Amino acid sequence: xxxxxxxxxxxEAFHYQEAYQTMDLxxxxxxxxxxxxxxxxxxxxxxxxxxxxxxxxxQWIIRDRRGNLQxxxxxxxxxxxxxxxx
Numbered sequence: 001x002x003x004x005x006x007x008x009x010x011x012e013a014f015h016y017q018e019a020y021q022t023m024d025l026x027x028x029x030x031x032x033x034x035x036x037x038x039x040x041x042x043x044x045x046x047x048x049x050x051x052x053x054x055x056x057x058x059q060w061i062i063r064d065r066r067g068n069l070q071x072x073x074x075x076x077x078x079x080x081x082x083x084x085x086x
Contacts, residue, residue: 004062004081012063013081015074016044016055032063046071 004013014030027039036047037055044055048069055061060077062070072080 003084009065010084011065011081013077014061014063016057016059016061033061036069037061 002013004011012030012032014033027044029037033046038045044061046053046055046061046069053071055071058074060072060074062072062077062081064070
């Protein structure tokens with residue numbers, strides 16, 4: 001898992017890519033996302049307090065330090081965040 005720094009805070013981020021599976025044919029989701037998401041065909045469905053949201057391949061899911069989730073297009077994500085190096 002890579003952490004990303006934004007202008008004001010550090011967030012966890014997950015980049016959804018189509019047809020990416022592990023050896024056991026499951027989609028590798030980070031622990032913080034496993035209970036709130038499921039892969040349905042080529043779409044990742046994300047359960048939020050506002051209902052179910054569809055995440056398209058190439059989009060990023062951001063989890064801030066309060067646990068709130070946000071979906072961003074790749075271009076927007078890279079304008080706001082940069083990877084932290086350890």
